[in-house]
Amino acid sequence: MALYLKAAEILDKVERKEGAVKTLVYDSKFQNIKQLFALVCEAQKFSAVLQDIITATKLLKDTKLRMNLAKVLVYDLLIGQGLKCGGSWKAMMTKHRSRLQSELARMKIKKKVSRNQDLLSTSSGQIEGNQLPRYVRVNTLKTTVEDVIDYLKREGFNYHGQAGRMEDLRTLSGKTFILDLHLPDLLVFPPKTDFHDHFLYQAGHIILQDKASCLPAYLLNPPAGAQVLDACAAPGNKTSHLAAIMRNKGKLFAFDLDAKRLSTMSTLLLRAGVTCQQLANQDFLKVDPESPEYSRVEYILLDPSCSGSGMVCLRDGCSEPQEGAGRLQALAAFQLRCLNHALRFPSLRRLAYSTCSIHTQENEEVVSACLQHNRGYRLVPLLPGWPERGLPPAPVPAGQPGHHSHPRLLRGRPGAPSRGGGRGGRGGGEGSGNAFANQPSNQCQTPSHR
Numbered sequence: 029m030a031l032y033l034k035a036a037e038i039l040d041k042v043e044r045k046e047g048a049v050k051t052l053v054y055d056s057k058f059q060n061i062k063q064l065f066a067l068v069c070e071a072q073k074f075s076a077v078l079q080d081i082i083t084a085t086k087l088l089k090d091t092k093l094r095m096n097l098a099k100v101l102v103y104d105l106l107i108g109q110g111l112k113c114g115g116s117w118k119a120m121m122t123k124h125r126s127r128l129q130s131e132l133a134r135m136k137i138k139k140k141v142s143r144n145q146d147l148l149s150t151s152s153g154q155i156e157g158n159q160l161p162r163y164v165r166v167n168t169l170k171t172t173v174e175d176v177i178d179y180l181k182r183e184g185f186n187y188h189g190q191a192g193r194m195e196d197l198r199t200l201s202g203k204t205f206i207l208d209l210h211l212p213d214l215l216v217f218p219p220k221t222d223f224h225d226h227f228l229y230q231a232g233h234i235i236l237q238d239k240a241s242c243l244p245a246y247l248l249n250p251p252a253g254a255q256v257l258d259a260c261a262a263p264g265n266k267t268s269h270l271a272a273i274m275r276n277k278g279k280l281f282a283f284d285l286d287a288k289r290l291s292t293m294s295t296l297l298l299r300a301g302v303t304c305q306q307l308a309n310q311d312f313l314k315v316d317p318e319s320p321e322y323s324r325v326e327y328i329l330l331d332p333s334c335s336g337s338g339m340v341c342l343r344d345g346c347s348e349p350q351e352g353a354g355r356l357q358a359l360a361a362f363q364l365r366c367l368n369h370a371l372r373f374p375s376l377r378r379l380a381y382s383t384c385s386i387h388t389q390e391n392e393e394v395v396s397a398c399l400q401h402n403r404g405y406r407l408v409p410l411l412p413g414w415p416e417r418g419l420p421p422a423p424v425p426a427g428q429p430g431h432h433s434h435p436r437l438l439r440g441r442p443g444a445p446s447r448g449g450g451r452g453g454r455g456g457g458e459g460s461g462n463a464f465a466n467q468p469s470n471q472c473q474t475p476s477h478r
């Protein structure tokens with residue numbers, strides 16, 4: 029019962045705009061945070077469907093339940109894994125079960141869908157995530173883009189070549205797909221195309237990874253043979269992308285604090301054919317940059333824990349994601365510590381920092397603060413065709429070391445490999461991106477969303 033009361037309370041608070049789901053769940057002190065978070069997210073996702081069922085069956089009148097309490101109970105009864113309570117609530121809900129089930133079935137027939145999931149895109153509470161293209165990264169450790177395209181064509185998919193503009197990604201429908209505009213190993217399918225049971229996915233030939241999540245490794249672009257460090261790595265999608273870019277040659281140190289996530293990562297990397305990794309269940313902040321083991325680390329990917337406010341699935345139903353100020357501050361402080369720590373590796377040439385947050389506190393402000401403390405580093409312009417740049421970092425005060433009158437116009441050392449701006453890039457001029465530099469040999473770049 030406590031689970032449902034707490035979940036309903038959080039939904040009430042979200043409606044009153046008292047905070048984002050993740051923060052409210054986190055702050056609830058409920059003993060099983062994961063279970064609570066999953067229930068709240070699902071009930072919120074299916075909110076419009078649940079409301080329609082509850083209204084049509086007059087459940088509130090008959091049971092005297094509040095709407096959000098009814099929603100979480102009906103969710104678990106009809107869509108989730110069954111009620112996790114006993115006593116009077118279970119008896120009450122069981123009494124109404126067949127009426128509620130009939131209403132759900134009627135709704136599916138009316139909308140001409142067979143799965144509960146498919147009700148989402150047709151309900152009034154349409155979710156944004158459902159409208160995003162399905163991105164599929166070709167795992168070049170196991171296959172080639174050409175082979176995957178051929179395979180899918182033989183299965184009846186129509187390949188429309190490389191996208192020429194962003195609009196091409198939005199107009200995909202049916203069994204069509206295209207090659208992404210920016211990333212050479214990324215295929216784009218219409219929203220909701222499901223590959224989870226597909227042979228190519230099961231065999232690790234394709235990875236289901238959003239475009240935003242592909243940017244950090246793509247932009248870091250470590251060459252084959254390099255020594256690379258992935259600081260907060262699990263579950264490892266970016267790690268496997270890095271390994272693919274390095275063609276499994278070199279060394280990829282990957283750390284994560286969470287043993288369970290690291291073990292999942294280990295399985296995923298095996299499936300993806302990654303062999304150049306060295307995993308460690310370790311706090312990155314306790315990794316010694318001066319250790320001889322890391323003396324040749326030249327590339328670091330830093331994708332630390334964040335508020336997740338930029339993840340579409342977590343924003344569903346919230347018009348304006350709101351984080352508790354205290355939590356954001358704590359996250360930003362942690363991210364800054366990680367970033368400052370990463371810049372202490374003596375051979376570091378380039379670092380990619382990413383979050384899936386939409387808050388400037390976790391993005392631009394962290395980068396600005398870091399650059400203020402690490403005058404040997406600068407941002408460099410990458411991916412010039414990318415439309416979103418975020419805010420420029422606070423300028424270094426005039427007269428102080430590292431001051432540049434037009435920091436956005438500075439670039440990394442000529443010849444230092446960089447996507448979009450240097451070797452192997454796609455052209456584009458100085459200052460065309462969210463990138464800064466001040467010491468020739470070190471680069472720090474910030475794709476700000478995963």
Ligand SMILES: C[S@@+](CC[C@H](N)C(=O)[O-])C[C@H]1O[C@@H](n2cnc3c(N)ncnc32)[C@H](O)[C@@H]1O
Nearest residue numbers: 260261263264265266284285286311312331333
């Ligand atoms: C955003 S997730 C990383 C996602 C991953 N880069 C990917 O693409 O699959 C952040 C990860 O950082 C880990 N983490 C948090 N604090 C850490 C620390 N001090 N040291 C190492 N890992 C940490 C968390 O366990 C979590 O798995």
